[in-house]
Amino acid sequence: MLQMVLQNSISGMAMGLLYGVIGIGVCLFWQTTGLINFAHISSAMLGAYFFYTFYVMWKLPMVISFILAIGLVALYGVFILRGVIYKQIMGRKGGRLEFIVATMMLNIFLLNLVVVLWGGVPYPFPNIFGSPMNPLRIGGIVVQYHSVWVLVFTGALVIGLNFFFKRTLTGKALRATAQNKDTASLMGIGVEKMTALSFALSTGITAIAGILLAPIYFVSVELGGGIIGIKGFASAVIGGLTNPFGALVGGLLIGLAENFSVFYISSSYRDVITFVLLVFFLIARPQGLFKKM
Amino acid sequence: MQRRKIGFLIIALLIVLYPLVVSDSYKVYIMNRSLIHAIIAMGLVTQVGFAGQISLGHAAFYGIGAYTSSLTVLKLGFPIGLGFLAAILLCVLCSVFLSVPSFKLSGFFLSLTTIAFGHIVWVIIVNWQSLTNGALGVFGIPSLSLFGTRFNNTHYFYLLVVTIGLLYFFIRRITNSFIGRAFMAMRDDELAAECSGINTRYFKLLAFGISAGFAGLAGAFYAHLSGFISPESFRFAESTKFVGMAVTGGLRHLLGGIVGAPIVTFLPEMFRFPGWETYYMMAATFVILMIVVFMPDGLAPLLEKGFNKIFGERSTGKGGSSE
Amino acid sequence: MNILETKGLTKSFGGVTANSNLDICIKKGSVTGLIGPNGSGKTTFINVVSGVYPATSGKVIFDGKDITSLDKYKIARAGIARTFQTIRLFERLSVLETVLVARHASYGASIWDAVLSTSRLRAANAREEARAKELLEIVGLGKQHYDVLGNSLPYGYRRSLEIARALALEPSLLLLDEPAAGMNREEFNFLQEIIQNVKQQGITILLVEHTMELVEAVVDHCVVLNYGQKLTEGPFCDCESDPRVIEAYLGKEEAEC
């Protein structure tokens, strides 16, 4: 029994951390723009497809494929998402509604684009994060190597982001911009540049989550059209939207709740848990669990 | 004025002749589907465009309408008319649940709640197998009939056109009245509206109720038109499509839904050149994306302008369109 | 007779107490000035009275009735109308429509009247439009303005439009939050006329204003706030010369230099 609980906790946490990483992207976007990008999850899909192309199809080294994939997605974030859509809508003082609709349509377009470029058939992801057939066994508990990798990546991301925000000048400037654009620009911070940076970070980090999700969902449009994106939003909302690391806690909460609901209730209602949590937090605690970073 | 009448007459004639000229019954069926979507998009124009309450969960109402009507007819043996009525009523009732969060939330947070609502309803439809037959769907839904003749696609087409005409009339009267003004005041500045004596909760309920009722009616139409429904037709992607239709047509234009739905439906067909089979969906979604990003007012105002140019301006009043 | 009384009215935002234990009475038919340095809690007072913010503690009594926890729209319909320090007009409504929004409750028609376009609705439309035009006339907006968007008016006119919208509620108490801010000389003079005019119609006014010239010209009674507390009250000339008031304003100004 205890074994089952532990095992469920571990796989739930791994999944939850990935939702959380997507949530971090949502937070970084929200902090500087005050908007939610409904094409957010397509960054994860693009990340997975790019990585697959570089690593499996072009046989580039893994690290290089990884960096290239994330970099490309970040470029998409800066030049297409920000350069075209965000600028166009903000330029005419369009409201949130316009941004919601535009990014939703962008998401649909990207799904169709991916189908054209890579075909609609899911690609199996190579077992670079360990084979599910050959998991780690610690005293009767089965732990997938994938979960370990997720922990490693998330840990590295948290440490890296923390260092960036607290120790580097650019990171501090980005935080100042998130706090107050006018003050930041008075302080001589290039607000434009900072916005571009936050777009790059938001999409790039989500791409990492996409690559890590691929072993579970395959390299498929499911990554960009399914409800994983909503789970990312939910993690961010639960975490308080203004605190990227809060999103990780939100993601963990969702991941665990999901896994245990499968265990105790029924797998068919798995996704409902997320939505119930999301609505509960939106209504009862809209400020989320954590304060502004 | 006379010239305008001629213009309306021409448009009316084109509509009446459409199913007769297009002899391909499948094309008429697709047109009927798009008209059904137009009903939903019209509701969204009212709720989102005029009242400012976003919904990304309308596939849920569409589904509730479709299942309610088919199940009351199939399981309870009620006449189809009552099925339609039940569909509308249940959707309006469910909209109350959805509008309660809107008392507190707006913008992104409201849209997230409506997405959640859509998914929850979808999961219920899939899993309540004893009632809905789960993922397999419901078969053998009877078609509408009149005096013993089962409706074919052409009949449905005319019925839908008349229905849309009536619904257009309905929302036109409402949005042009003091009620529409309250909607718009609430949309533009909720606080200022309330301080001007507008009970925004009531108007949110009303806006959600109207558009949910429209979606329920559309769902009932769809069920009896196609004879078969399954959860696949009520996924989140459909909700986005409905909003996309309303926006493409013009979110703040009364004709937005009516213009947007057929365009979004038939756009992919227009790109089906030989050799383009793989690209047509991408091309169509790209065009819609461009419309949404670069033409925030949608196509209906443009069409209206074109109409006015050819057939002359309306002499009195403002921003009107065909009655 | 007091039309509005607050008893121990307190409003705090986290650590900041924006209104602290305020006992303020407004005489029926008077023009009462509410003055004080920046951040002293004047807007907060208006927000609490009009129901925009719930009071932390204390009571608001309007016309003998406790309205402390009433909904905003109910307070508005009960007869308290307000304007906003930062103008809040409806983005896509014309001038005439903006005023008609606040006439909503007087239509006495239902949604079915709208759908069926009944004679009751048509009568109400004509009646309310006429009234709205009267009100626009009072604040100096004429025919040529009816169909333009509220936000496209020159600044001073936008403030006047807000006043017309507030008057459209047929209020017994009108709360004006810095109506003269940003007005030019001509608009300023006309505002003074508007206020006199409104007063003559028996509407009580609470005027929050930094322009002492306006306060001096129109108010019968003055309440001074400082740091959320009532510093003093009385006729304007007494307040103006009160050393504590001078210090409150000067202290503020020195701090700003």
Ligand SMILES: Nc1ncnc2c1ncn2[C@@H]1O[C@H](COP(=O)(O)OP(=O)(O)OP(=O)(O)O)[C@@H](O)[C@H]1O
């Ligand atoms: N919504 C709010 N949240 C937090 N603090 C607020 C809020 N509204 C007002 N305050 C604080 O309450 C205090 C009083 O503000 P208020 O706007 O009432 O002052 P005021 O007298 O109207 O000033 P001004 O003359 O500048 O308009 C200020 O310290 C302000 O920062």
Ligand SMILES: [Mg+2]
């Ligand atoms: Mg103020």
